[in-house]
Amino acid sequence: MSSQGQVSFRNIVKMHGEFAALKGVNFDIKPGEFFALLGPSGSGKSTTLRILAGLDAPTAGRVLIDDKDVTSTDARDRDIAMVFQSYALYPHMTVAENIAFPLEMAKLPKSEIAPTVKEAARKVKIDHLLDRKPGQLSGGQQQRCALARAIVRKARLFLLDEPLSNLDAKLRLETRAELKKLQRSLGITAVYVTHDQEEAMTLADRMAVFMSGEIQQVGTPAEVFARPNSIDIAGFIGNPPMNLVPARYVDGDVIIAGHRLKTTATTAGERDVVVGLRPGALRMTEGGLGARVDLIEDLGDTAVLDLDCAGTMIRMRVADGNIPGEGDTISITARPQDIHLFDPATRMRL
Amino acid sequence: MTAKRLRIFALLAISMMFLLAWAFPIIWSVLNSLKTDSDVLAYPPKLVFAPTLEAYRDVLFGSGSILPNLLSSVIISVGTTIVTMLMAVPAAYALARLRFRGKKFAGFYVLATQMLPPVGIIIPYFLVLRNIGWIDTYQGIILIYLSFSLPFAIWLLVSYFEDIPFEMEEAAYLDGASRLKTLWRIIIPQVRGGIAVTVVFVFLNAWNEFLFAVVLSGNTVRPVTVAMFNFVSVEQTLWAKLAAVSVLAMLPVVVLGVVAQKHIVKGLTVGAVKGGGRR
Numbered sequence: 001m002s003s004q005g006q007v008s009f010r011n012i013v014k015m016h017g018e019f020a021a022l023k024g025v026n027f028d029i030k031p032g033e034f035f036a037l038l039g040p041s042g043s044g045k046s047t048t049l050r051i052l053a054g055l056d057a058p059t060a061g062r063v064l065i066d067d068k069d070v071t072s073t074d075a076r077d078r079d080i081a082m083v084f085q086s087y088a089l090y091p092h093m094t095v096a097e098n099i100a101f102p103l104e105m106a107k108l109p110k111s112e113i114a115p116t117v118k119e120a121a122r123k124v125k126i127d128h129l130l131d132r133k134p135g136q137l138s139g140g141q142q143q144r145c146a147l148a149r150a151i152v153r154k155a156r157l158f159l160l161d162e163p164l165s166n167l168d169a170k171l172r173l174e175t176r177a178e179l180k181k182l183q184r185s186l187g188i189t190a191v192y193v194t195h196d197q198e199e200a201m202t203l204a205d206r207m208a209v210f211m212s213g214e215i216q217q218v219g220t221p222a223e224v225f226a227r228p229n230s231i232d233i234a235g236f237i238g239n240p241p242m243n244l245v246p247a248r249y250v251d252g253d254v255i256i257a258g259h260r261l262k263t264t265a266t267t268a269g270e271r272d273v274v275v276g277l278r279p280g281a282l283r284m285t286e287g288g289l290g291a292r293v294d295l296i297e298d299l300g301d302t303a304v305l306d307l308d309c310a311g312t313m314i315r316m317r318v319a320d321g322n323i324p325g326e327g328d329t330i331s332i333t334a335r336p337q338d339i340h341l342f343d344p345a346t347r348m349r350l
Numbered sequence: 351m352t353a354k355r356l357r358i359f360a361l362l363a364i365s366m367m368f369l370l371a372w373a374f375p376i377i378w379s380v381l382n383s384l385k386t387d388s389d390v391l392a393y394p395p396k397l398v399f400a401p402t403l404e405a406y407r408d409v410l411f412g413s414g415s416i417l418p419n420l421l422s423s424v425i426i427s428v429g430t431t432i433v434t435m436l437m438a439v440p441a442a443y444a445l446a447r448l449r450f451r452g453k454k455f456a457g458f459y460v461l462a463t464q465m466l467p468p469v470g471i472i473i474p475y476f477l478v479l480r481n482i483g484w485i486d487t488y489q490g491i492i493l494i495y496l497s498f499s500l501p502f503a504i505w506l507l508v509s510y511f512e513d514i515p516f517e518m519e520e521a522a523y524l525d526g527a528s529r530l531k532t533l534w535r536i537i538i539p540q541v542r543g544g545i546a547v548t549v550v551f552v553f554l555n556a557w558n559e560f561l562f563a564v565v566l567s568g569n570t571v572r573p574v575t576v577a578m579f580n581f582v583s584v585e586q587t588l589w590a591k592l593a594a595v596s597v598l599a600m601l602p603v604v605v606l607g608v609v610a611q612k613h614i615v616k617g618l619t620v621g622a623v624k625g626g627g628r629r
Contacts, residue, residue, distance in 0.1 A: 055520050075523040088521035092539040101535075105526035149525070 004066060004156040005031045005189030007052065012061035014047050021047045023213040024061070029191065029206075034183055036192045036200035039210030040236065046161060048210070049193045053159055054078050065157065076105075081155035085162045087146040089134040095121070095145050096130040102153040120152035123182065140171045147179075151186060158183070158190045164199065176203060197237050201225065209233050227340075231347040234276045234340060240304055243277040243314045246344065254339065257310035259289040262336045265350070273350065276340030279304060279317040284324075288333035293324050307332070376600070382593035390589040405594035416595055419577035423557055423599070425488055426573055430495040430556040431549055434503050438548065441500075442507035443533060447519075457508075463501040472565055479566055486567045494562050499552045506551065510544030511537065546613030550606055557603060574599045 007029040014022040022044045029035045037045040050056040052063060054075030063071045070078055081102070090098050099117045108116070121127040124144040134142055143163060150158060163179075164172045180203055183190045194200050200207045201221040209217045209224060217229040228234040234242040248255045250270050253262055261275075291307035291314065303323045307314045307330075316332060324330050341350040382390050384401040409416050444450075445457060475494055476485070484490030514537060522532040538545070560575040568576055574595065581592040607614075 053520075053524060055523070075520070076526045076528065078524075080524055082521070082524045084517045084521060086515065086517050088515065088517040090518065090522075090536055090540075101522075101527075102525035105531070149521075153526075 005029075006064075006066050007035075007157065007189070007191070008064040008067075009048070009052075010062040010064065012048070012051060012058045012063065014044075014051065014056065015059040020213050022051075022058070025213075025215055027208050027215060027218055029189060031189055032187050034180070034190045034192065034203055034205045036194060036204035036207035037210060038194055038197060038200040038204075038207050038236075041195055042212075043210035044213045045193050045195075045210045049159055049161055049191060052157075052191060053080055053082055078157075079155050080157045080159060081150035081153060082159040083143075083146045083150050083161065083163045085165060087134075087142050087166075089142055089145055089149075091134050093133070094130065095126065095132050095134070095137070095148075098134065098145055099130075099148045099152050102149060106153060116152060117148075120148040123151065124148045124178075139166055139168075140175070143167060143175065147182070151182070151188075154188075156189065158186075158188045160190065160192045162194055163192075164194075165196075179203065198239060201237070209236070211236075227349070228276070229349050231274055231276075231342045231344075234342070238278060240279050240315050240317070242340070243275075243279065243282075244342070245275045245277065245312055245314065247273055247275045249273045249341065254341070256289060257312050259309075261289070261334060261339060263339045263341060264336045265341060272344055274342040274344050274347075276342060277314065277334055278338060279315045281338035282314070282316040282332050282334050284318070284322075284330055285333045286331060288331040290329060290331055293326055293328045293330060296323060296326055298323070379593045379596045382589055383597050385590055387588065387590050390593075405590040406598070409591050409594050409598070414580065416574055416577050416598070419572050419574040420598065422488075422571055423573040423575070424602070426491055426495070426563075426571070427553050427556040429488065429492045430499055431553045433492065433496060434499045434552050435545070435549060437496075438500055438503035438507055439538070439545070440533075442504045443511050443537065445504065446508045446511035460501040460504050463497070464505070468498075468561055472562065475562070476566060486570050488571055491563060491567050491571055491573075494566060495556050495559065499555055502555075503548045503552055506548050507541070507544055510541040514540055543613045546610045550610050550614060553606060554603060557599075 009025050009027050012022055012025040013020065025044070025048060037048055039045045047056065051058050054070070054073060054077075058071065061071075062069055065078065090101065093101070096117055099120055100113050103113045103116060117130070118127060121130055124147045126141055126144045126148060129137060129141060129145075134145060137145060143166070146163070160179075164175055167175060176199060192200070192203060204221055206218065206220050207224060208215045209229075211230070211232045217224055217233055224233065225237055228237060228242070231244055235244055245256055248270070249263075249265070249272070250260075251268050252266050253260045254273060254275050255261075256275060289309055291309040293305050294308050294313075295306040297304040297306075301320050302317050303320065305316045305318060305324070307316055309332075314332075342348065343350050383405050384403070385396070385399055386402055386404065389396055389399045408414075411417075445453065445460075475497075479485045479490045479494070482490075484493065518536060518540075519532055522536045523529075527535065557573075558575065559573075563571075563573050564576050564579070567573075578592060578595045578599065581588040581595065
């Protein structure tokens with residue numbers, strides 16, 4: 001089962017007139033993997049998914065599924081199931097008819113369709129709604145119906161285009177957890193498009209981070225979080241995102257607002273850098289970088305402080321019970337291994 | 351409270367006036383069709399009279415029976431409607447969905463044909479039909495009606511097709527459906543309101559058409575609109591029979607309207623609330 005569903009993108013380019021939506025995209029997805037395409041809107045992640053589904057043709061490059069070139073194969077011959085952002089349920093059909101549609105198209109005998117539909121509906125807990133029309137369902141139920149329609153046929157690939165974005169916050173968290181369990185239990189390769197870094201971090205086995213038509217990093221969520229490849233990724237991943245502060249690098253140290261911090265770098269010399277500091281990696285200390293507390297956002301178990309370090313804004317996350325008052329002056333530092341260095345010109349990691 | 355009641359009363363009065371203006375000719379026709387010819391011509395008009403079905407008996411089973419003409423009208427209208435819909439549905443779908451060279455021009459051309467005054471093209475149509483020997487034939491008159499109903503039907507249907515989100519179709523392709531199957535199973539069921547509206551309009555236009563029918567046919571093919579004219583002659587007008595034929599000719603249209611009413615109302619409100627009409 002899990003030998004199916006391997007995907008490779010080879011130098012995929014997509015032009016919309018003069019505009020390059022994708023500028024040569026390469027990645028590989030392993031069978032059974034939950035793979036997220038993450039990026040801000042307009043970064044090319046949805047275009048990538050549509051090309052994989054066969055709904056759009058690439059301008060150049062090749063798409064391989066299970067080592068077979070499918071670049072010019074019709075969408076309906078690719079054996080791919082997809083959940084659309086709008087769900088795209090067929091409004092004139094009942095839930096049961098919606099779920100049965102892919103099976104009918106696959107010419108499954110009638111006697112097998114009914115139990116298969118029932119089973120898929122049971123997996124997403126809508127087996128009591130089979131006789132309803134989509135218009136009579138709540139948003140969450142419609143979403144489940146779309147899921148059931150996608151999993152009813154044992155397709156080799158399962159594509160999801162921002163499937164949770166139309167749900168309210170509470171339902172989104174619940175469904176997110178169920179989605180992950182469902183994918184695990186089916187053992188099917190899933191490709192998941194989202195602009196929500198938290199969704200990608202929690203769901204994906206690996207993810208590709210898109211920035212303006214290019215993949216800037218592929219890796220596990222932990223890898224991308226720990227070692228972001230570029231300033232753009234660093235500023236995109238994490239909540240609140242990484243502080244990115246212009247600074248001066250001198251012989252292994254960085255100088256921020258007149259204060260010297262040790263880094264893990266050992267190269268001699270002097271240059272301009274952008275220093276990345278995770279809000280959670282900063283700690284209070286004696287004799288560190290002086291900062292005035294401008295604003296406190298209390299999140300309950302933690303708080304986010306907006307700090308003014310001699311004109312440079314830095315955000316810091318502190319644990320409950322350790323919160324200074326607004327207007328207090330504190331002193332902060334970071335361990336060398338928590339200091340990320342980026343080149344301000346190329347915007348890449350140093 | 352009284353102001354509100356007054357407003358309702360005023361609204362009611364205005365509505366009644368409009369209703370009367372619309373309904374008067376029909377009521378008058380129905381009344382006249384039940385009178386004898388002498389009662390019709392009585393002055394002042396008789397509101398109390400002995401109703402008779404004589405006029406109906408005459409026009410249906412008399413020497414100048416209009417039954418063959420009603421049949422002609424049915425053949426022409428049904429034929430026009432069927433051929434129109436068979437061609438308009440795929441054409442409208444193509445105009446709404448596919449990207450092809452000259453699409454904009456095609457759309458404009460479709461609309462432009464609606465702007466021509468019919469009288470202006472009646473002579474060319476006559477010449478064309480005479481040259482191919484289709485004067486006074488069913489295929490000839492249906493062909494001419496198509497030239498008007500087809501652009502109209504396409505133009506009407508395109509907006510219904512455009513209302514259906516692309517993703518719906520893409521979902522069907524990924525579910526393994528071909529384009530034709532998608533059109534048949536997913537798209538058409540969702541535009542059935544629009545199709546009902548179009549069918550009614552096309553049928554109505556063909557049924558009521560007089561000008562082309564009287565010039566391009568008239569002997570072997572003589573729809574009821576043309577036959578009705580026989581009751582108007584130089585010496586006299588047979589008002590009771592004319593009224594009876596009018597009422598008979600109205601019936602199929604009324605029946606069609608009642609049957610399709612639900613769809614028509616639904617179809618006309620599509621777009622008022624986003625997605626509200628179809629879901």
